[in-house]
Amino acid sequence: RMSLSATRLVEGDICRTLNLAGKVPVGFAVSDEEKVCHHCQSTSAGSAIMETVSPAAKVTFVDAVVAGFRKAVTFGGTASRPEFWYWILFSVLIRLVTTTADAFVYPEDINLDPNTIDLDSIASELATAVQHSFASVTFAAEIILLVPTISLTMRRFRDASWKPWLAGLCYLGIYASLAGSLVIASSMLSILTIAGGVTGQETTIVGGFLALVFAVLVQFASVIIIVIGASQPTKRTSAI
Numbered sequence: 001r002m003s004l005s006a007t008r009l010v011e012g013d014i015c016r017t018l019n020l021a022g023k024v025p026v027g028f029a030v031s032d033e034e035k036v037c038h039h040c041q042s043t044s045a046g047s048a049i050m051e052t053v054s055p056a057a058k059v060t061f062v063d064a065v066v067a068g069f070r071k072a073v074t075f076g077g078t079a080s081r082p083e084f085w086y087w088i089l090f091s092v093l094i095r096l097v098t099t100t101a102d103a104f105v106y107p108e109d110i111n112l113d114p115n116t117i118d119l120d121s122i123a124s125e126l127a128t129a130v131q132h133s134f135a136s137v138t139f140a141a142e143i144i145l146l147v148p149t150i151s152l153t154m155r156r157f158r159d160a161s162w163k164p165w166l167a168g169l170c171y172l173g174i175y176a177s178l179a180g181s182l183v184i185a186s187s188m189l190s191i192l193t194i195a196g197g198v199t200g201q202e203t204t205i206v207g208g209f210l211a212l213v214f215a216v217l218v219q220f221a222s223v224i225i226i227v228i229g230a231s232q233p234t235k236r237t238s239a240i
Contacts, residue, residue: 058082059080059082059083059086060086061086061089061090063083063086064082064083064084064086064087064090065086065087065090067079067083068083068087068090068148068149068152069148071148071151071152071155072147072148072151073147073151074151074155075151075154075155075164076155076158077155077158078155078156078158078159078234079152079155079156079159080156080159080234081156081230081231081232081233081234083152083156084152084153084156084230085230087148087149087152091145091149094141094145095138095141098136098137098138098140098141099138101137101138102132102136102137102138105136105137106129106132106136130182149171150167150168150171153167153170153171153226153229153230154167154168156229156230157229157230159234159235160229160230160232160233160234160235161232161235162229162232166225166229167226167229170222170223170225170226171222171226173218173219173221173222174218174219174222174223177214177215177216177218177219177222178215178219180211180215181212181215181216184208184211184212184215185208185212187208188204188205188208188209191204191205191208
């Protein structure tokens with residue numbers, strides 16, 4: 001039978017082993033009362049054990065939204081799956097509200113005549129719609145949510161052991177291809193209206209169409225990568 005002093009000596013050896021190795025031996029259980037080491041008066045071993053064995057705190061919708069704005073420019077660290085998808089849900093709800101508001105502010109943009117075949121009228125209506133989009137509530141919301149969304153995605157990728165820069169590259173591809181699509185579409189409309197039609201511009205029209213298809217593919221691939229990466233479970237263990 002082990003004496004009290006010998007028992008404390010063994011416990012002290014276990015404590016020092018935990019502090020040095022940073023690991024919990026198999027079968028060694030630690031209760032709440034043992035979080036503070038009774039031998040070295042240090043909380044490092046107990047805290048490390050509790051951090052390892054305790055489950056992650058549940059993230060609510062409000063918590064995710066608050067954390068998204070609070071860490072808007074924090075590109076380091078990690079983010080859990082609930083935190084990411086709650087933020088995406090919040091972004092979707094905001095866009096629904098803003099697009100509804102824009103429909104009341106610019107009702108002419110949603111009342112375009114689908115039977116119009118006059119290229120000049122189509123070009124004029126599209127140009128007006130684009131101008132209104134840059135002065136819309138939706139565009140302002142996109143600017144406000146852009147950086148928090150990018151930083152959150154990078155933290156989510158890091159939490160899933162994916163390369164964070166891949167998330168930034170995906171967003172770069174999305175917005176760069178979107179801007180390129182607007183430029184290409186404007187050029188094609190100019191050719192069709194100002195240059196007098198397709199005659200003599202076949203190569204330019206085909207090239208522009210292929211560029212638009214490529215831009216759409218880039219956006220689609222970028223979104224797929226973000227969805228797959230953000231859906232991965234947490235693979236990083238807390239550093240002790």
